[in-house]
Amino acid sequence: MPERASVPEEHRWRLEDIFADQDAWERAFRELEEVITRLQAFQGKLGASGAVLLDFMQQSEQAGQKADALYAYAHMRLDEDTAHPGHQAMQARALNLMVRLDSALSYATPEILAIPPDRLEAFLRETRGLDLYRHALDEIQRKRPHTLSEPEEHLLAMAGEVGHAPGQIFQMINEADIRFPTVKDEDGRELEITHARYGRLLESRDRRVRRETFQGLYASYRKLLNTLAATLTGQIRRNIFFARARKFGSALEAALFPDNVPVDLYTNLLEAVHEGLPTLHRYIGLRKRALRLDEHHMYDVYATIVPEVRVRIPYPEAVELAAEALAPLGEEYVRVLRHGLHSRWVDVYENRGKRSGAYSSGVYGVHPYVLLNYQDTLDNLFTLVHEMGHAMHTYFSDRTQPYVYSQYTIFVAEVASTVNEALLAHHLLQRWNDRARKLYVLNHQLDNFRTTLFRQAMFAEFERKIHAEAEGGQPPTAERLSEVYGDLNATYYGPDMVSDDEIRIEWSRIPHFYMNFYVYKYATGFSAAQALTRRILEEGRPAVDDYLAFLSGGSSDYPLVLLRRAGVDMASPEPVRQAIRSFGELVEQMERLLQV
Template identity: 50%
Template sequence: MSENKVKKREDISKEFKWDIESMYNNEEIWKKDFDKVKDLKEKIKEYKGKVVESGKNLLSLLKLKDEISRTIANVYTFAKMKQDEDTNNSKYQELTDKASTLMVNVQEALSFIVPEILSIDKEKIDNYIKENEELKLYEHYLNQIFRQKDHILSDKEESIIAQIGDVASGPENIFSMLNNADLEFPTIKDENGEDIEITHGRFIPLMENENRRVRKDAYEGLYSTYRDYKNTFSTTLSTNVKKNIFYSKVRKYNSSLQAALDEDNIPTSVYDNLIKAVHNNLDKMHKYIKLRKKALNLEELHFYDLYTPIVEDIKMDIEYNEARDIVVKGLGPLKEEYVNVVKDGFNSGWVDVYENKGKRSGAYSWGTYDSKPYILLNYQNTLDNMFTIAHEMGHSMHSYLSKNNQPYIYSGYSIFVAEVASTVNEALLMNYMLESTKDDKKKLFLLNHYLEQFRGTIYRQTMFAEFEKLIHERAENGESLTAESFSSIYRDLNKKYYGDDIVIDDNIAMEWARIPHFYYNFYVYQYATGFSAAIALSQKILNEGDESVDKYLTFLKSGSSNYPIEVLKSAGVDMTTEEPVNNALKIFGELVDKMEDLL
C-alpha cells in the first residue's frame, strides 16, 4: 500500500529533479531581477512620444524592451516552475502572483510602443533600417507589426487592454488551482486488491490496466469527481470563451478563431481544412474502433477500454533510466550534433521526473532564453510515458537550438510549429522500436501504440479543436454555455468521431471539464497539424538521409525568424494544403489494415 502512496517532494532523489536553482540560487537574486524589471519599466516611459523620432531612438527602445522581456521571463518562469513542483506551496504561489502582476504591469508599460510605431508610414521605418545596420535585426519584427496594423488600437486602448491581463488570466488560473491543487479523486482497489489513489498521473496507466474492473472503477471515479464540480468548471470555461471573444471584438476581427490564428499569420482555412480532412477520413477511425472491440472480444466497448493494449500478455515495464537510453538510440538518425545535446540534457538537470504530492499534472517543456530547456514529467513505467520523454525532449531541443542560433527577439517559435519537433522524435522512436523488435507479438503491441498516437493526436485533438470552435461560435451567436450544453456538444462529437461501436456515456460527455488546453485559445489544432507535418518530416529523415536531416535541423534553428508556415515549407512541408493530413491518415488506414491482418 505504501508504494501506491504519492511521495512528498523532499522524498524524491535529487538526480530525478530538475536543476531549476541554476536560474536563481536564492530568493534574493530573484528579487534583484524583480526589482530590476520595475526600474526598467520606469525607464521605458522616457521613450513615450519619442519612439519614432529617429532610427536611433527606435533601436534603443527595442533593445530596452528586449532586456525587460528577457528578465521578466526569467522572474516569472522560475516562480511558476517552483510552484509547479508543489502547487500547495504558498510561498511560490505568492511569488508567482507577484511575478504575474509585474508581467501585466510590464505589458501595460510597453503598450505604447506598437501604436507609436504605426503612427508613421512604413516607408519611414524602412528608411530607418537602411540608415542603421543594427535596426536590420528587427526588420521581420517590424514587418509583423505593420501586417497587423488594422488590429492594433490606440495608445490608451492598448494600455487598458494590458491592465486587464491579470484579470483575463483568471479562468485558466482558477481551472489550474481547482484541477491540480483542490480536486481530490477517490481511492480504488487495484488488480491485487490494494488501495490506490486515483491521480492525474496515474489515470492513463490505470486505463491501460488489463483488469477491466480496475479500468472501470478508475474511469467512473475520476469522472464522478468532475461531475460533482460541473457547474464550476462550466462557468470557468464559459468565462474563458467570453474573454477570447472580447479580445477578438475590440481588435476588430471577424471571430475569435481568426484573432487567435492571425498572430502567426495562419489563415482560418488551415483550421477548417484540418477538420474537413479528418471528417473525410472518419471511416478509418471507425474501422479501428470496431477492430479494437473485436480484438478485445467485448460485447460492448466502453471508453475505459480504449487505452488498454489490444495484445495480451505483453508487459513493457520500463524504468526511467532504461527509457531514457532507448530514446537516445531512437533519435540516432538525427546525427551526433543532436543526440549529444540530448544526452547532456538528461545528465545536467533538464528533467524533473517523478510525480509528488501537489506537483502539477501532465508534462511540459519550458524555460527561458537564459535557462536550460526544462522538462516536467510525472513518469510512470509505461511505454506511453517513454514516448512522453521523447516528445518533451523534442520541445526542449527545439528551444535549445532556436535560442542558440537566434537573437533573443526571434528565439521563440510559434505554437503552430511547436508540436512538430516533439512528434518527429516520437515517430523516430517508434521506427527504432519496430525495427529493433524481433518478437511479432511485441511488434503488434507497438503497432497498437502507434495507432493510438494517430488516434490521440490527429483524431482526438481535431475533435477537441472542433469542440473549441463550436463553443466559441455558439457564444458569438449569443447562445449561453452551460455544463449541459458543453456536455451535449461533447457527446455528439464523440459519437461522430468514434462511431457506433463504442458506448457514449455520461462520463465521457464530461471530459471537456478536465482538458487544460481549452484555456489556451485555439491551441489544440496544432497538435494535429504538427503531427501530420512531423510524419512527413520523419519519413524524409529516414528515407532521404543527411540532406533532409540538415534541412530539419535548420528548421529547428530558425525560431521565429520567419512566419511558421514559411519555416515549415523550407523543411519540405506545406501546411496550407490538406495533403499532409490526408497522407498521415492514409498511413493510419494502412496500419489499421496491417493490424487486422496480424490479429
C-alpha cells in the same frame, strides 16, 4: 522517497549555469529593477528617431532575457522541492517583476503603431542595427487593422481581467470544488476518484472498475451541468466580444490571427480528418475484437489491448536507446543530445517534494533544461525522447536566433517532441523481434494518433460549431452543447463504439475549451511531425538539413512559413491525410500481430 540532497549530483540539473548562487540571482533582480526604470523613460519618445527606437528595442530585449532567466531559475529551484518556502518566495518575486516589466512596456505597441509607416521604413533603412527587428516591427504593423484608439484600447485592457472570469470559475469548480465518488479497484480497495487517478482507473483490466469510474465521474459533472454550461457560455461570449471589438469576422479568425494562420487551414484539418474517420473506425473495431467485447463502450477506450509487457529500461540504457533512435537526425543532433544528457541538463529522478510529471524549459544564453521523474519503464523512455525533442528545438533556436526571435510559437511547440517519439517507435519496431514488445509500441503509437489527431480534431470541430451557433444568435444551453458533442462523438468513433449517455457531457470537464481555439494546434503539430518523420526516414540528409533549419528558426518567421521550408505545407490538407495513412499502416501491423 529520497530527500533532494541524497540524489547523486550527476542526476541533478545544474542550475548554477544560470546563476552561480542566490546572491547572483539577487544582483540580477536588482539590475532588472533599474532597467525597468530606464525603459519607462522612453515613453513618448519612440517616434523621435531610428536611434531612439533601436536603443529601446535593444534594452527591452535585454530586459526580457534577464527576466526569463530570473524566472526560470526561481521556478526550477521551486520544482526541485515544492515545499521549500524560500523558493516559493523567489518564484513569486520573479513573477511580480515580470508583471512590472510588462506593465512598464505597455506603451510601446501603441507608440510604434503611431509612427507613420513611411517614417518607420526610413528608420529601418537609415539606422544601422534596427533592421534586425524588422520582423518584430512588421508583426506590430500587422495588428494595425485590429488596433483601436488609445481610449478604446485602454477600455479593452480593463475588460481583460473580466474576460478571464469564465476560465477562472471553471478552474475553481473543476480543481477545488467538485467531488467525485469512490470506486473499488481490482483488489477491492475503496478509492476516491480524482483527476489524477481517473486515467489510471480507466486503464484497469477489470471492466467493472472502468465502468464504475466512468459513470461516477460523469455523475458528479451532471450535478453541475447548468452551471458548467453557463461558464462555457461566458467563455464563448467573451471570445466573440473581443473578436468583434477588434474588427475580426469571427472568433475563430481572431484566435488564428496571432500565428498568421488562415481560417482555411482549420477547415482543411477537419475535412481531412473526416476523410480518415473510416481508419479510426477500423481501429475501434480492432480494439473491440482484441478485448473480446460484445459492445465497445467509451469507458473501454483506454484499456490496453496488448498483453502486459514488463520491460525494464534503466536510465543509462534509455540514454543510449534515445541516441540510437535519433541517429537519423544526424551526427550533430546526436552529439548535442549526448552532451546535454551527460552535462546535467536533466533532473532525472524523483525526490521528496519534487514536482511531478516532466517538462523542458529553455534559458537563452545558457542551455535548455529537462525535468523528469524517471522510472525504468518504456513509457518513461518515450517521455525522455519527447522532452529532449523540446530541449533540442530550444537549443537550436537559441543558438541561431537573437533573443527577440528565439522562442518558437505554441503552433509548432509539439512538432520536435513528436518527431522524436515517432523515430523512437520506428527504431524499436525494427530492433525488437519480440511480438509482445512490438504490440506495446504499436499500441502506444496508435493511441497517440487517436488522442492527439482525432480526439483533438473533434474538440476543434466542437469549438467551431458552438461559436458559430452563438455568433448566429443560438444560445449554447447545456442541452444544445450535449447534443452537439454527442453527435460528434458518435461520428468520430463510429458504429463499433457505444456512445454512452455520459460522453454527451464530456464538454463540461475539458479545460482546453477555455483556451480560445487552442486544441487544433495539437492535431496540426502532430500531423506536421508525422510528415517530417517520414521525409527524414525516406530522404535522409536533405530532409534532415531542412528539419534542422526549422528547429533553428525560432519565431524569425511565421510558423507556416518555417514548416513549409522544412518540406511540410500545413496550409494544405495533405500532411493530415499522410498522417492518417501512417495511422492506417500501424493498424494493419497490429492486425497482423494480433490475428483477431
